[in-house]
Amino acid sequence: MNENELVRVANVTKVFRSKRLFKGSSSVTALDGVSLSVEKNRILGIIGESGSGKTTLAKLILGLLKPTSGVISFTDLKDGNSGLRKPEVQVIFQDPYDSLSHMMTIEEIVTEPYLIKHKSHCSADKVRSVLESVGLTPVDEYLHKYPRSLSGGQRQRVAVARAIITSPDIIIADEPISMLDASIGVDILNLILEMNEKLGITFIFITHDIAAAAYICDNIAVMKSGKIVEYGSRKQVIVECQNLYTSSLLSAAGADFIFSENKKHKAELAVKQIC
Numbered sequence: 001m002n003e004n005e006l007v008r009v010a011n012v013t014k015v016f017r018s019k020r021l022f023k024g025s026s027s028v029t030a031l032d033g034v035s036l037s038v039e040k041n042r043i044l045g046i047i048g049e050s051g052s053g054k055t056t057l058a059k060l061i062l063g064l065l066k067p068t069s070g071v072i073s074f075t076d077l078k079d080g081n082s083g084l085r086k087p088e089v090q091v092i093f094q095d096p097y098d099s100l101s102h103m104m105t106i107e108e109i110v111t112e113p114y115l116i117k118h119k120s121h122c123s124a125d126k127v128r129s130v131l132e133s134v135g136l137t138p139v140d141e142y143l144h145k146y147p148r149s150l151s152g153g154q155r156q157r158v159a160v161a162r163a164i165i166t167s168p169d170i171i172i173a174d175e176p177i178s179m180l181d182a183s184i185g186v187d188i189l190n191l192i193l194e195m196n197e198k199l200g201i202t203f204i205f206i207t208h209d210i211a212a213a214a215y216i217c218d219n220i221a222v223m224k225s226g227k228i229v230e231y232g233s234r235k236q237v238i239v240e241c242q243n244l245y246t247s248s249l250l251s252a253a254g255a256d257f258i259f260s261e262n263k264k265h266k267a268e269l270a271v272k273q274i275c
């Protein structure tokens with residue numbers, strides 16, 4: 001693996017097999033010979049229609065599933081002065097109404113991953129700084145609330161806070177804006193950009209929305225029926241796309257894309273595209 005890679009997915013296939021009583025067995029090839037790299041400090045977009053295999057790929061990278069064939073390898077990172085460790089991966093789910101426990105306060109939800117990782121309580125200062133960094137201010141207004149009293153956008157900010165509290169190397173954001181209003185979705189895109197730029201967190205951004213991917217991702221993999229049909233830099237995929245399926249996604253998005261090299265402009269431009 002080269003020094004810029006955190007994860008390499010090499011020729012990975014995932015077949016789900018199920019046995020049905022009296023009806024024999026059936027199988028679904030969710031991923032078919034997928035190869036890609038997750039590069040350090042970058043945002044990798046995985047885009048495709050429903051059923052194209054995006055979540056299966058995310059679950060394989062998270063270690064929740066095992067590939068049927070192929071290899072997923074993680075680079076070794078320096079851990080303190082001596083040891084080596086694998087990159088830590090956290091996840092943000094699609095549904096901010098379902099992914100946070102209804103029985104826990106915002107403080108408990110955000111600090112839980114820290115407690116699991118370090119087996120010790122998180123300091124009050126740390127919780128405050130994490131909530132501030134995701135824009136949940138004034139912090140005292142949020143700490144003791146329950147998710148039910150927050151809006152969808154605020155809940156997704158809680159999910160981002162929960163994901164960053166352990167200082168992960170990679171965050172997999174699985175359709176994080178698909179259940180939010182367009183303008184709130186753009187706020188979350190801005191937050192992902194900020195976490196990437198300020199904290200250096202690598203993101204895998206899973207979406208069916210090519211406009212959103214175009215504006216926040218450095219690299220994009222376009223998936224169809226379990227295969228990657230186009231893969232490259234944002235410019236290669238959006239401006240110089242070679243594949244008919246990618247072109248059809250671009251036209252379906254009504255995307256009269258203004259290509260900007262400047263990441264900071266991308267989310268604002270996305271407002272016009274997504275709305």
Ligand SMILES: Nc1ncnc2c1ncn2[C@@H]1O[C@H](COP(=O)(O)OP(=O)(O)OP(=O)(O)O)[C@@H](O)[C@H]1O
Binds near residue numbers: 030054057208
């Ligand atoms: N546990 C499973 N058992 C059987 N089939 C599965 C399983 N998980 C996923 N699949 C199938 O694998 C294919 C890819 O599913 P996957 O959820 O990865 O797609 P996706 O692109 O994430 O879709 P969506 O955007 O709807 O979440 C689909 O045909 C799906 O039905």
